[in-house]
Amino acid sequence: MSVSAMYPGTFDPITLGHEDLVRRACRIFDHVVVAIAANPSKEPMFSLEERVELARASMTDINNIEVSGYEGLTVDFARDNGLGVIMRGLRAVSDFEYEFQLANMNRHLADDVETAFLTPNENYNFISSSLVREICSMGGDISEFVSPVVNDALIERCR
Secondary structure (H helix, E strand, C coil): CCCEEEEEECCCCCCHHHHHHHHHHHHHCCEEEEEEECCHHHCCCCCHHHHHHHHHHHCCCCCCEEEEEECCCHHHHHHHCCCCEEEEECCCHHHHHHHHHHHHHHHHHCCCCEEEEECCCCCCCCCCHHHHHHHHHCCCCCCCCCCHHHHHHHHHHHC
């Protein structure tokens, strides 16, 4: 039985923590879609198209992934693309309450789509896109938190 999953998020930008979770998911699922949400309410630094391209460029070495942008409900994207699992990352206990609520709402909206939680390597559990953006905007070194292509794009954007 082939199982496909999606890893949804805004990924503004994608970090090494996100990439770690994608790599872990790829060992469990046959196919993983990194689903990048348009999410204009968050006022992202990068456009949806730029975030998709940065994610693709960061993970060219992974064979069983696809990167796609989407608008609308995550469960609708999952159903429309035959994805039976929504994979979410938990960095800390503080993430759990929100993620648990989200998983229950998604189950209510689409009881045929499951949610699975993964934890990142402890080297990455403190990294978030918002912290990386903030450090970069203040001239800090972000090279150990993002891939080289994302590092270059962030530095250029923060200038």
